[in-house]
Structures are given as structure tokens and as C-alpha cells.
Amino acid sequence: MKKNAWRDEDAPSAVAARVSDSDACGRLGREPVLAGGLVRGTAKPAFNPPNWVFPPVWSVLYVLMAFSAWRVWKRDGLSAAIVLWVVQLVFNAAWMWLFFGLHRPEMALTDIVILLVLIVMLTGVFWRRDRLAGVMLMPYVIWVAYAALLNYALWQLNPAA
Secondary structure (H helix, E strand, O other): OOOOOOOHHHHHHHHHHHHHHHHHHHHHHHHHHHHHOOOOOOOOOOOOOOHHHHHHHHHHHHHHHHHHHHHHHHHHOOOHHHHHHHHHHHHHHHHHHHHHHOOOHHHHHHHHHHHHHHHHHHHHHHHHHOHHHHHHHHHHHHHHHHHHHHHHHHHHHOOOO
């Protein structure tokens, strides 16, 4: 295990910084939703949750993502695992722009499939470094897999979108 300059008393500020990083990427992705909103009259599949579900779910996921990244950062510092974490955040933010901002569900589907692969890889990489960090990413994997199915269904139900 590689030593890092972080001290235990730095933990609260380090976690706060990672949550802030995650939330910043999330806000970038949410911006088109806040600006343009969901397309009214869009046909939705039966398994589409109510809109109020998304903000609390994503808030919890971003906290888990940040805390897991902090644990790996604390152990290894800047590493390939942390770079992979940042790359998946970019794909996460891009999905919102593609789906809501550009109204391109087919491109968003490609993005979310790549995102899902990246998250599964990230979960494995984090698991090997810190089991708890890997476990904390599992709800993210499940939610993004569900979101990919939802993305596909919305695209199929709304081909002109």
C-alpha cells in the first residue's frame, strides 16, 4: 500500500472536496434539464419512475461515488483508478447533455452503455484497492443499468424525439 500525505484529520475536508467534484460534474449534466426541462408529451414506459425520484437517487449516488473515490485517493493518491473515476464522470455528465440538451436518445444510449462499462471496470478496480470503495459503487452500477434500459425504452417509444 502506497503512503499518502493525507492525515486522518483531513478526512472530512477530503470527502467534502470529492463530493464537490462529483456534484460539479452532476450540475454540468443537469444544466440542460434545468434550462429546457423534460420534453412534455413524451411517451414513457410503465417502469419509468416519477420525476421526483431522480434528484434524491442521484444525490445519494454522488455521495457514494465521492466517498469511494476519496478512499482510493487516500490509499493511492492520483492513480489510474482516480483517472478512470474522472473519465466516467465525464461520460455521466455527457449523457444529460445528449439526452436532454440535444434530444438525441440514440447518442445518449451509446454514451450510457460506455458509461456502464466504465463503471463496472471502475467498481472492479476500486474493489481490488479497497473493498468498501468497490461496494459503494454497486448501487451506481445498478442505477445506470436501469437508466440504460429506460433510455432505450424512451428512444423506442419516441422515435422522432
